[in-house]
Amino acid sequence: MKTVIIGMLATEKDAGHGHRRWARWRPTVALCRQPDLPVARLELLHEPRFRGLAEQVSEDIRSVSPSTTVRLFPLERVDPWDFGEAYAALRQFARHYPFNAEEEEYLIHVNAGTHVARICMFLLTESRHFPGRLIQSISPARSDRKSLGAYRIIDLDLSRYDPIVARFQEEQLDAVSFLKSGIQTRNADFNRLIEQVEKVAVASRRAILLTGPTGSGKSRLARRIFELKKTRRLVTGSFVEVNCATLRGDAAMSALFGHVKGAFTGALQARPGLLQAADKGVLFLDEIGELGTDEQAMLLRALEDKTFLPVGSDEEVRSDFQLIAGTNRDLAAAVRPGRFRDDLLARINLWTFRLPGLGQRPEDIEPNLHYELEQFGHVEGRRVRFAREAWGTFLRFAVSPDAAWSGNFRDLNGAIVRMATLAVGGRITLELVHQEIARLRTAWRTEDNMRKDSLTERFLGPTRTGELDHFDRTQLEEVLRVCLRAKSLSEAGRILFAHSRKRKKSGNDASRLQKYLARFGIRYADIWAPSPVDSAPSDFPAIQA
DSSP: OEEEEEEEOOTTTTOOOGGGGGGSOOHHHHHTTOTTOOOSEEEEEEOGGGHHHHHHHHHHHHHHOTTOEEEEEEOTTOOTTOHHHHHHHHHHHHHHSOOOTTTEEEEEEOSSSOHHHHHHHHHHHHTTSSOSEEEEEEOOOGGGTTSOOEEEEEOOOGGGOHHHHHHHHHHHHHHHHHHTTTOOOOOHHHHHHHHHHHHHHHHOOSOEEEEOSTTSSHHHHHHHHHHHHHHTTSOOSOEEEEEGGGOOHHHHHHHHHOBOTTSSTTOOSOBOOHHHHTTTSEEEEETGGGSOHHHHHHHHHHHHHSEEOOBTOSSOEEOOOEEEEEESSOHHHHHTTTSSOHHHHHHHOSEEEEOOOGGGOGGGHHHHHHHHHHHHHHHHSSOOEEOHHHHHHHHHHHTSTTOOOTTTHHHHHHHHHHHHHHOGGGEEOHHHHHHHHHHHHHHHHHHHHHHHHOHHHHHHHHHHHHTSOHHHHHHHHHHHHHHHHSSSHHHHHHHHTHHHHHTOSSOOHHHHHHHHHHTTTOOHHHHTOSSOSSOOOTTOOOOOO
């Protein structure tokens, strides 16, 4: 990798006139002459009034180290002794600099500039705005001033500097607000949770598990975590997202881990897979509890060894990604009947954050309403606002016990989109609000009635149940009810296939039933398991044998 040094001009120590300057130790020049430190490029930051000295230093470096490219960067209108101005100028430089950590190693020189500028350089390096390490040049003994001196890579304790601590706190507040999409949430528990997420996102590359009900914002938070890490240059790859409930059978293996040409019928060309696409980035596996046990085993190995085998390949592929997993299930309960591997759960639940539903955060409904309106305006290109009376009516309903918000933020977003779309002249009227409240109440009442009676949702979960065709859901519901009433798999098969069995000379009803349930990832043993994957609601009706 090429070595790139970023540093301030030392206006006193780097100065000198005529040949006498070569008799002095000049830190910037000496650093580029170290025999065991080949410097490909020096980025020299300076105040505009010292342009002449910066050019002289640049010429001297080129004369003694021709392979080193020197580029000058003036910091305009900066008081080098003012913390605010110095920090803002250096941060601006870092934000626009085209860092390439894949091919270049960055060393931040901390022997030049004012004391304030050095502290700001420390801060920006520790916060990863400068994705490199600190380097300190060491002057030679007084008796040997012509020597090049030495250097060392250093790791300073910035907590000794109170101004730096304040800057860190400011950076953390900015990051927390970023994770919340700028929404000024008021729920104390939720705000504390996001503060913890921010600390983990910046400090750790271990797997993160986001739990919570459907629509609570797991996907959005996962993407914001990635974007925060990206701005801090903690990842250089992409954000790859997949809903595991959409992966089934052999296609799941191929989608996740890729395959080689000819691995199976239809594999006309090689496919890299999602894990490889997430190399040096973040892989978000939403509804991870829906993965099959074979895929779970492969994923565990990929997390532990950073390697895996594509389908049909004998050659390992390497991918260094950070995993964020999302689920609305109780994965610990899924371990008992064997639906989820305990070793994989142990690997992914080091950092577990449960996002509360919208109904648990009534004080955050108002700022989220404002956010959804702004997002609608941004997407549709037109500004929409509530009439005063309409706003008060909808807000009172939204925070009342009558508002179930069973779909959480998806319900809230849908309500705003519907009202804003129908708003004539960009104004949501009281009539529109009354219509939307009635629609929400009807939808929630229907969902509640279905949930009370739904065996399918009990065993598949709400996400997978919602993805089934109505025909399949109705049929599976009846099959599950028969299975619960029957005393055995064979008896259930005899009940379900009573008429078709009469037309066969021989048949295995139990096998037919097993194959049918397997289409949905359900085992007969799961139906009678003491602790099913998704516990039935407290008001779930008992079914007598």
